[in-house]
Amino acid sequence: METVERLIRSTQELLWERGYVGTSPKAIQAAAGAGQGSMYHHFSGKAELAKAAIERSGVEMRAAAEELLGGAGTAGERIARYLGRERDVLRGCRIGRLTADPEVVADPELRAPVDETFTWLRGRLAEVIAEGKQNGEFAATIDPDRLAATIAAVLQGGYVLARAADSTEPFDLAIQGLLELIEA
Amino acid sequence: METVERLIRSTQELLWERGYVGTSPKAIQAAAGAGQGSMYHHFSGKAELAKAAIERSGVEMRAAAEELLGGAGTAGERIARYLGRERDVLRGCRIGRLTADPEVVADPELRAPVDETFTWLRGRLAEVIAEGKQNGEFAATIDPDRLAATIAAVLQGGYVLARAADSTEPFDLAIQGLLELIEA
DNA sequence: GTCTATATGCCGATAGAC
DNA sequence: GTCTATCGGCATATAGAC
16 A cells, blocks of 8 residues: 555544544554655645545545445435444544544634534435435424434434443443434 | 642643643643642642542533433423533533543543443433333333433534534534424 | 654653752 | 752654765
C-alpha cells in the first residue's frame, strides 16, 4: 500500500480510538510505518491529515449504511436490519466520537465531514420512513425527520451507555426498546 | 471558596469541555487560581483530581434528574418533563462525554462513577416506566429496562448529533420523535 | 520522497525552601 | 499550605541533506 494511504488509514484508527487531541503525528507515523519527513511531505500537518481521515471514515460509514438501508425488503425490515447489524459496540462510532473533541467541533474543516455524514444518515433514514408511511407500515402521524433523528440518536447514545458500562448490554437494550416502540 | 473546592470545580469544567486527555494540571491550576505545589499538596495527581471531579458531576447529575423524575405528576409527565428540561445542548453531557476518553474507560477508578451514574439513571427511569405500566399509562407489552435504555440513549445521542451539526435542532427532533413514539 | 537534526514549549510530576 | 526550581519526555513542527 502507498504511504499516503497508510497514513490516512492509520490516522482513521487512531482518531477512532484516541480522538483528535489524543492523536499525535508521532503515533501516526509509527502506525503507518512512515518517517517524520514523509508525513510532512504529503500533508501540511496533523489537521490536514485528520481532515482526510475523517472524510474517508464518513464515506465508509455512509456506504455501509446505504448497503442495508437501500437493500431489499420493507422499510421496517431495512431499518431493523440497519439497527441490528453487527457492530463493534465497545469501540464506539468512529464519526460520533469526534463530536467530543472541541478542536474538531470548533474547526469548520474538521467538523464538516462529521456534519455531512450525520445529516446524510438522518435524511436517508427519513426517506425510508416516508416510504414506510406510504405503504401503511408506519402510522400516518409519524414525522419522518423526527423519527430519523431518534433512530440515529439511539445508536450514538447506545455506544455511550455501552462504553460507560464496559458492556454491550445497554446498547442492545436501547435498540430493542426502540424496535418495540416502532413496531407497536 | 476553599482551594480544594476550586480545584474540583475547575476540573469538572475542564473535563466537560476538553475531556481527560485534553485537560492538563497546568490548566486546572490556572482555572482554579492555585499553584503547582498547592494542587499536588491536596491531590496525588491528575487522576485523583479527575476522580473527585467525575464523582461530583455524577452526584449533581443524579440530583438534577431525581428532581424531575421524582416530582409530581403521572409517569408520562415526569419523563416528558425530564426529556424537555432546559439543557446546554451544544456543550454535551458532562458524564457521557467522558466515555469518549480511552483513559477514563480503561481506568476502573475513573470509569466507576460514570458507570454508576448511567446505571442509576436507567434504573430510575425503569422504575417510573413500571409505575406508568401499572396505572395503564404505558402498554403492558413495554419492557421498562429496554425503554429506559432507549430514553437515556436518545439524550446522549442527541448531544452527539447536535454537536456534529453545531445546532440544537437534531437534539430537539430526536426528543420529539421519541415522545411521539411513547405517546402513540 | 524520505531521512536526520534541531527547536520551542507543554506534560505530569518531584524536591525542597519558606 | 504554597512557592519556585528542576526534570525527562513528548507535541508539533521546520530545515536542509540525500
